[in-house]
Amino acid sequence: MALRAEYEIGCDALPLVDVAASVPDADIELAISPGMSERPRFTAHVRGSDETVAAVEAEFQRTPFVGEYTLVVRDDEASRYSIRPGTSMAEQLGDHLDDLDDLRALYETPTHIERIRATPTGWVQSGRFADRAAFDELRTFWQRNVPFRLRKLTRVGDDADDRFAGAGGDSNGDSLTGPQHDAVRTAYEMGYFEIPRTASLEDVAAELGISASSCSERLRRAQTHLVETHVEAEPRPVEQSR
Missing domain, CATH: 3.30.70 (Alpha-Beta Plaits)
Structure with missing residues (x-):
């Protein structure tokens, strides 16, 4: 693609x-x-x-x-x-x-x-x-x-208006939902993903106008979706019982 x-x-x-x-x-x-x-x-x-x-x-x-x-x-x-x-x-x-x-x-x-x-x-x-x-x-x-x-x-193609790395709209294909995209973009721009962080979860939530728990859930769902979509999974090792 x-x-x-x-x-x-x-x-x-x-x-x-x-x-x-x-x-x-x-x-x-x-x-x-x-x-x-x-x-x-x-x-x-x-x-x-x-x-x-x-x-x-x-x-x-x-x-x-x-x-x-x-x-x-x-x-x-x-x-x-x-x-x-x-x-x-x-x-x-x-x-x-x-x-x-x-x-x-x-x-x-x-x-x-x-x-x-x-x-x-x-x-x-x-x-x-x-x-x-x-x-x-x-x-x-x-x-x-x-x-x-x-x-x-x-x-680029028939669905060229769909964001590959997250966008507003529906959650079909590779795209994030609108709220998920807004949360990830805001967190990124505020420095939440920097090392060390320059913004806290509460800071991002306040910017979005939502609670810290809702913000955390959106970010976790977005991260899970991006990993599942763009990172090739490897088989998980089977834990041996002790």
């Missing part, structure tokens, strides 16, 4: 993250030319006020990543630039990733990156994956190297 995912990659060494940090009002979307050469050409769509766009151009001249940039078109929607990198992949990311060959291999798998947005802390990417294994390979690589946060994972 093909999947579409949206996720955050927390790495300030990624291209143009420093520009986004210097001009936080700018909306910067990127596209990378096909192939994973050492210096692939980038296209940047910059949205914002005239002052914001001018500030981005000034940062283009400062950041080592931009060796040369050309304004392709400017209209009411966005200013589009073609960027020739001034640094190689190894120079840009080598100190932050454990294996650049693994990164190159990732984008030779059945993966299509549909959208990249540079933010002050990293990239937000949206992509289409041939199956769960292709997505898990990408997720595992980034989690091994930098902070990674999954925003949304959906199936």
Whole structure:
């Protein structure tokens, strides 16, 4: 089953993250030319006020990543630039990733990156994956190297509106019920699943407007459903009587 995912990659060494940090009002979307050469050409769509766009151009001249940039078109929607990198992949990311060959291999798998947005802390990417294994390979690589946060994972197909990793609606297939999804998402965003926790069960329940016992039940049911759906079960050992 093909999947579409949206996720955050927390790495300030990624291209143009420093520009986004210097001009936080700018909306910067990127596209990378096909192939994973050492210096692939980038296209940047910059949205914002005239002052914001001018500030981005000034940062283009400062950041080592931009060796040369050309304004392709400017209209009411966005200013589009073609960027020739001034640094190689190894120079840009080598100190932050454990294996650049693994990164190159990732984008030779059945993966299509549909959208990249540079933010002050990293990239937000949206992509289409041939199956769960292709997505898990990408997720595992980034989690091994930098902070990674999954925003949304959906199936692509006849039931494309159904969430793969939990959503509102019914509980058919892989999806959670609406209340279960809200509970898991709220708990995640508040830090309930962090180590150590930054929010208690009571905090999550108060945010949802329910009792702590109801919140606990929703989270347990959701976790049980996700494990049963996405984790291959192994036979349980038979306990020997003593």
